[in-house]
Amino acid sequence: MAAVLPGGSRWHALFVCCVVGVLGMLRRSNLVLGALSLFGQEKHLTRADITIDGAKYALRLRVHYSKTLQYQSRVHDVWIQGDARPGAPLDPVRLWQGFVGAVPAPAHAPAFSYFDDAGALRSLSFDALAAGIKHLVAAVGLDPASYSTHSLRRGGATWAFEHKVPTLLIKATGDWSSDAYEAYLTLGSGEKLQCTGAMLRALSR
Numbered sequence: 001m002a003a004v005l006p007g008g009s010r011w012h013a014l015f016v017c018c019v020v021g022v023l024g025m026l027r028r029s030n031l032v033l034g035a036l037s038l039f040g041q042e043k044h045l046t047r048a049d050i051t052i053d054g055a056k057y058a059l060r061l062r063v064h065y066s067k068t069l070q071y072q073s074r075v076h077d078v079w080i081q082g083d084a085r086p087g088a089p090l091d092p093v094r095l096w097q098g099f100v101g102a103v104p105a106p107a108h109a110p111a112f113s114y115f116d117d118a119g120a121l122r123s124l125s126f127d128a129l130a131a132g133i134k135h136l137v138a139a140v141g142l143d144p145a146s147y148s149t150h151s152l153r154r155g156g157a158t159w160a161f162e163h164k165v166p167t168l169l170i171k172a173t174g175d176w177s178s179d180a181y182e183a184y185l186t187l188g189s190g191e192k193l194q195c196t197g198a199m200l201r202a203l204s205r
Contacts, residue, residue, distance in 0.1 A: 009102065009114040010115075010116070010128070011132070012102060012114065013103065013114040013124055015095075015136075016096060016112065017032065017111075017112045018132075018136070019092055019095055020050075020059070020061070020080065021152035021153065022152050022153075022156040022159070023092055023156060024061060024078045024080050024156070025152075025157050025160075025170070025173050025174035026061075026078070026152065026153060026174075027153055028149035028150065028153075030044075030045060030063050031045065031111070031112065031124075032110075032123065032124040032125055032128070032129050032149075033110060033123055033124070033125055033126070034125065044110060045061065045110070045111040046108050046109060046110060046111055047106065047111055047113070048107035048108065049062045049063070049064070049111060050096065050111055052093055052096065053079075056079070057081070057082040058081050059078075059079070059080040059082070059092050059093055059096055060077065060080075061078040061079075062076075062078075063075065063076040063077075064076075078173065078175075080092050082094070103115060105121055109121060109123070110123035126149060130148055130149050133147055133149065133151065134147060153174065156173075156174070157170055157174055162190075167182075
């Protein structure tokens, strides 16, 4: 990934944001701002809302506001397991540690803040995240027109489903209040073949 990732703290923030977004199945409104003027600590993820649990080797995110938390009646705890294997390129714990070390920011700052060319602290926006995702997928040979900020949430749910994560856990991780998440899943030929495969195996019994 380093070969397709431009330099600078904005790209550092964007890459870590994408990894956290996929693994946490998060909405874009959980991750970044429509505009900096809309930032509110009670609604958006701050640096203080993402912590490392050393005993579990995991990230813990506290989401205070989203589509299913409009009245802030509870906090949605998102746990993202780290990958402790040496050199694991997508270990979210190591990536977050490296990011906050390279881009220090106050605890109340937006979680995915970065330094602009003048050294001022900025935050990723919806547009910046969308443009960054399209850049990255194009760099690895995929069609950028097929990807958006929603691809993080949808891709995370599909990836988990493909690897046999129970649907109850997918629903809980993504904080879906109904079975609507099932519409987000992109089923590959392998999953689709399981249906007729099971039917044919039943005939042979």
